[in-house]
Amino acid sequence: MAQVYAQEARENNQQKFDEFTYRQGSAFRAASGKPGPQYWQNVANYTIEATLDEANHRLSGKVNIHYINNSPESLEFIWLHLEQNRFKTDSRGTLTTPIQGNRYSGDVDGGYTIRNVSSQIKKRGSKVSGRHLITDTRMQVFLDEPIPARGGEAQVSMDFEFDIPEKGMDRMGRLQVQDGTIYALAQWYPRVAVFDDVVGWNIEPYLGAGEFYLGYGDFEYKVTVPYDHIVVGSGELLNAGQVLPKLLNDRMQTAASSDTTVYIIKPEEVNQPATTRPKQDGTVTWHFKIENARDVAFASSKTFIWDASRINLPSGKKAMAQSVYPKESDGNDAWGRSTEYSKASIEHYSDKWYEYPYPVAVNVAADINGMEYPGLNFCSYRSKGASLWNVTDHEFGHNWFPMIVGTNERRYAWMDEGFNTFINHYSSLEFNNGEYGSTLHQTRKYLNWFTGQNREGIDTYPDVANTANLGMIAYMKPAIGLIMLREYILGEERFDNAFKAYIHNWAYKHPQPNDFFNIIENTAGENLDWFWKGWFYGTDNIDLAIENVVPYGNDRVVILSNKGGLPMPVLLEITYGDGSKERKMLPVEIWQRGNQWNYLHKSNKEVVSVEIDPDKVLPDINIANDRWPNSIYEK
Structure with a gap:
């Protein structure tokens, strides 16, 4: 057998x-990780006019979108995001919010009213279509004929209106303070979805935690507000001479050449129209422009203290840090240092990684824990000291991820939040000598x-x-x-x-x-x-261990094991009897064959201790086995 x-x-x-x-x-x-020789992306340029109705907390406006299809295929329709529709009782976001609520709970009595939709390709004799379909927070706009590939153009326009939520999912909304209301306006106009080479139209609904994925283009927008309001927004203010009196314009010019904070509106001047406003009734229209951006946001209020200073960029260009906040947020332990923080943050990231591209960097005090848009943040009006530095630095860091590097936040939050948290670490270590x-x-x-x-x-x-x-x-x-x-x-x-x-x-x-x-x-x-x-792409942990150190002739063998699921290079620090130390880095490849490795350390000196990762960079889950002799941890 x-x-x-x-x-x-x-x-x-x-x-x-x-x-x-x-x-x-x-x-x-x-x-190689670079855009390929035929990389393409589509462009959406926006012209927007909006009016703030303070009495009814309502924003209404008209948006005109010039869309350029650089893709290799023709497009029969364009998808847009209608994020204000998240604030409805029957929205997908509302219906997927836990009963106990969470950070992304918000008002549910809002949503868009959309009228006068028009779409047309840019071609002689083309027909206008108004056909569209709204599904939750998405809108599909059809064209009478497809937008041609590789450079075809189309125009889409519509009127929109919505009630401004008080609680806008901690990303936008309104705040009542002693002197009036602060309006933090974001996700305020219909925004074109990204059409890319990976999935085509990126049309995930706006539910809550997932933020945004937007294309790039130029924005020109006008905001009409009550005469006693100050408006700050993404990009350059084009008509400062019309909306600001000479006093404020002069202060603005002073701030543009100052490395210290300069008041544009002082605390004692809030709600004093005779000294700070160009007219005494009606409305005023503020006109802004920003180029090659993925979004715009703005804030409007009559409650603002306003200050600013110069930002110095590596190329020699200048930008301006600005802060607006109510009296409740004033003080050198609070928002009185906001512009100092903003300037330091922008200058650090520009020096270390990539130059800041926008003319202003505005920090707005609002009832929002922290939210970012190109060139403008909303941060909590209650923040002070380290808390205000951290949120200001974090939100301005988002200008690099995802405003400059335009990742898909709905899917890959780690590519903007995680990368930004990483660069925040070094910015905070540097600020004011580690304050x-x-x-x-x-x-x-x-x-x-x-x-x-x-x-x-x-x-x-x-x-x-x-x-x-x-x-x-x-x-x-x-x-x-x-x-x-x-x-x-x-x-x-x-x-x-x-x-x-x-x-x-x-x-x-x-x-x-x-x-x-x-x-x-x-x-x-x-x-x-x-x-x-x-x-x-896993949940394994790091657990590198020293099992023993044994003699081998005149040398020593360090017996190592990988007890965690994640391989990792092994940095050893060897301490000798004479007090001197030596470091050796073993490559990650020692773990390819298995989870044990014997390292022969050649030295004539007496070895008294060996330690893995002496600087404690790794989140090794078991500190008891990363040093020999282990008795050090048993005392």
Whole structure:
């Protein structure tokens, strides 16, 4: 009788190092991570006129959209976002909000009224169509004939109106203060959805946690408000001479050449029309323009203290930091330092990563914990000190992600929130010689979450994620991942070269996750599949361990193991009997064959201790096994 022997194949960890997504290049997106030779994106230019009805808290207006189809296919229709429809009782967002509510609970008695829809391709003899279909927070506008590929153009226009919510999902709305109402207006006009080479029309509904994915274009907009209001908005104010008296214009010019904060409207001048307003009744129209932006927002109120200062950019260009806030927010421990914070934040990111492109950077005090738009933030009017610095710096950091690098926030919150949280870390360390500092590099304080059973992966869509996890998977964990890349895996120079290449190549374009992975690898010269797979697309943890250190002739063998699911290079610090120290970095490839590795350390000196990751950059979940002898942790 023949004997049958079990044949067990030798196992290794190669699967942890294999590619995990389809990352090959195309004519549109190169394998190097750069836009491909035939990369394209469509353009939407906007002309908008809006009127604020303060008595009824209502905004009405007309939008005209000039759409350019640069794609290789003709388009029979255009999709737009109608985000104000989120504030209706039957919206998908309302119906998917938990009974107990969350940050994204908002008013439900709003929504758009849309009238006089018109669409027409730019062609002699073309017909006008008004046919459209509204579904929740999306609007499909049909054309009488398709917009031609590779440069075809169309015009879409409509009138819109909505009641301004008081609670606009912590992103926009209105706030009643002692001197009047602050209107924080965002998602206020119908906005064109992105048509790209990845999924075509990006038409995910606006539910709550997922933010926005928008194309680029030029905006010119006019806002008509009561005569005693001050309006600040995204972009350049084109008619300052018409809406501001000479006194305020003179102060504005002084601020434009000052590195310290200059009042445009002083606290004691709020609600004193004779000294601060050009007329005493009726309305005033403020006219703004911004180029190559993905959105515009504005704020309007008669309650504003207004101050400003100059922003110095690396090219020699200048911009202006501005802050508007009510008396309730005044004080040098509060919003009196907002412009100082804004200036420092913009200058830091411009010097370190990419120059700020807009003429102004406006910080607006509102009943909003923190929300960003091109060149303008809404931050909590209650914030003070470190809290105000942190939210101001974070929201202005969003001008780089996703305003300059235009990612899809509805799907990949980590590509804007996480990247922004990462750059905030270094900005906070630098500001005023570390006045407020940052603790993000203290990665082990998050170990309870990393080891929790309810944790989710970074790749979880924000509207799918448990709200309790969103701060970690969108903000903290991706930011910690970049810190590990910069300070542990690649080193500062290699990482900075790669991260800058990502920003510069994808400025005002639409990268996908694979584009980021590819450009980092190609520029830094490192295969990081194991890291993307384990950290960004998994929930495994890091647990590197020293099992023992044993003699081997005149040398020592450091017996290592990887007890976590995520491979990682191993930085060892060896301490000798004479008090000197030496560091050795073992490459991640030691874990390809298995989870144990013996490192032969050659030295004639007496080894008294060995420690993994001496700077504690890694969020290693077990600190008890990362040092030999272990008795140090048993005292």
